[in-house]
Amino acid sequence: MILHPLKTPLIKPGDDLIEILMGTLRKEKLNLEDGDVIVIAESAVATAQGRLRKLDEVNPSDKARKMATKHEMDPRIVEIILQEADEIFGGMKKILLTMKNGWFTANAGVDVSNAPPDYVVLQPERPSEMAEQIINGIEKKSGKEIGIIIADSRTIPLKKGVIGVALATAGIEPVEDVRGRKDLFGRKLQVTFRAIADDLASAAQLFMGETDEQTPMVLIRGAPVKLTKESTEKMNLSPEECLYMNVFASQPNVKAHDKKDES
DSSP: OOOEEEEOOOOOOOOOOHHHHHHHHHTTOOOOOOOOOEEEEEEHHHHHOOOEEEGGGOOOHHHHHHHHHHTTHHHHHHHHHHHHHHSEHHHHHHHHEETTTTTTGGGGGOOOOTTTTTHHHHHHHHHHHHHHHHHHHHHHHHHHOOOOEEEEEEETTTOOOOEEEEEEESSOOOOETTTOOOOOOBEEESSSSSSSSHHHHHHHHHOOOOOOOOOOOOEEOOOOOOOOOOOOOOOOOOOOOHHHHHHHTTTTEEEETSOOOOO
């Protein structure tokens, strides 16, 4: 498997990501091949969509100010998190644990890094639809069957650092069901799924980085993926299927849009 980091121009609101990708491939003298996978940072997709909020235009609520004081955060950012999150489970200094689109994420994906001064970047709107739009445009221009992953960085409970995860995919099966297959000693696997898209997103994250790399796209060649034309947006578990949610189901949480203040 070979990874080609793609250093692009600085992406701005309204930019055409397909044109940027194809132009970067030409500049790097790379031609797409069937089975290639393109990983795109979610911040690039969100920025192109114009998903930026200017902090000076945010008027924090009393609830946001109270939470900001408790967690030592900018109340304007907390206000945006309250608007973006589906649920808020609590927090610690400088960060809130939230649920958005069925997944745990820090600060509902509201990101100060890689945003212009005095702005924050929100998560992309309709990431699965965006992945489909991007793959359709690229396949039309290249004539090749490929895969697309829109990638984000997330934390793992009790693990230091962030890893790459797939926010949305198109053109590939993101999860491989290996239940029923045998291990080295002939025992059948009972509950194992392989998160193929997450593995590839994490590999690409090594090149994308979190600072000033300006490498929001990575071409992966030779990845062990299964191409598909079917919708692949379903990657998350229901709360009943999730180990963490089952264990902590009895713990209280705060609905992000409740009018009641956090106690």
